[in-house]
Amino acid sequence: MRCVLSLLITLVCAQVAWAELSEPVGGWRYHGLLDRSENPRVAYPTPPIDRGVQRNRTMIEGQLKALGTLRPPHSLAVNGNPLNLYTDDQGRFARPYAFGAGSNSVEVRSSEGKSLKRVQFYEANNLRTPARIRVVLGWDDPKAELDLHIITPDGQHAFWARPAMSNGGGLDPDGVDGPGPEMFTMTAPMHGTYLVYVNYWGNFGSGGYNFDETSNQNEVITSQINLVLNENTVDEKRETFIVPLRAIGDLLLVKTFNY
Template sequence: MRIGVVLIVSITLFGGIVIAQQDSTRASLPQVIIASPLGGWTSERIVTVSGEVHGEGVDFVTLVLNGVSQRIRVEGNNFSRQQVLAPGENVISVYAENKAGVGADTVFVNSSAPRKDLRITLTWDTNGTDMDLWVTEPSGEKCFYSYKETKIGGSLDTDVTDGYGPETYTLSRCVKGSYKVEVHYFGGKEPTLCKEPTFCKVEIVKKEGTSQEERTVYKFLLRHPGEVHLVSEFFIATED
């Protein structure tokens, strides 16, 4: 299922969306078309959100998945980025802004993929930069870009090296013990961006899709390559 193109004139691009008013009469507003996924049902947990945007002065779009936003660079009127779906219904919206205002498209995707006990998602706000999500499990194993699968089933589902994210860690069944979440400013592909301060956002979701679901969001600034930020340390008491 999808919603047709919506035209609006105000948006906050990182950390939430604020719609001021709608205006469907301005022909110069950007047009956004989500080509994939088309909506409906899928058994996949990782999907590629891709499409087109038409309008002058649009270099980036904002993709919002279930309320979590991130920027994506537009190249040749096209955008594309892998996303990790939650079990059940997922709302995917893409917004594009130029001087005339904002255009958007939205699709609804239901995923039948098994739920995860733990999902941790990292996004950030600069292009050409590489932020790394590190998750250390109770055994001491660290899941990160060069060690993506752990013995208890932890997985780094996406590893983005060219800006914005997302990087996503998932674990089907948590084991008892302490978990540590860190973010490392690895660097960037473009020399002018390698040292750029970058705002990061990490969302930790426990027991996703259940009555015990718990979501926590952390926001922080990393100033230079090599910096490591301790996001959270938490203890899982049971394996149920």
């Protein structure tokens, strides 16, 4: 009897964490543009606020199960770009992402770095032109609000108050519900010098935005900025920058690059 009980305890303790993805699914697909209905889809742990260009947004939706003692943040690796992933109490998550045409991948990883679910799909909608410049910002504090700022060669400035540019670039999505992603994309970039900044704008909680220095979760917020040039082509190049932010109002130059 003791052996049976011991075996049962061992099996329960050894329960393997796993994840399911309801969107996107693997294989070949052809998706239209964003549904701009009056009833926005629910996201976890907090609903997204659509302030971006909103041309090609797709929700990455799913649920983490049997997590046991594993603690957040878990992570999403989207086309190689890692993003912190937080869930509601039932392990559900839904985060926006702007996929380009061609091959795309989404992988859910545990907080220990173990792969829990991975899908590969081919987006055949030619309206979703592959990004020539993509900058993705994520951070590790769901109670903090960080902003991505991009200056293009013609002097235009993409940020939360002006997400769309006349030169075809823009923020999509503009993550305003912590912890991102924020994403800048250009499909036909002009040649010249680009500037990438990150700003610790304020904090975000159940009562909305605030500037209380003690209302965020981490004393030091770790932001990660992924710069990807010529995504999904043989000329793809990528760089990753880890930038710590400590005080509301911090504005740091992350990268100056030429295209």
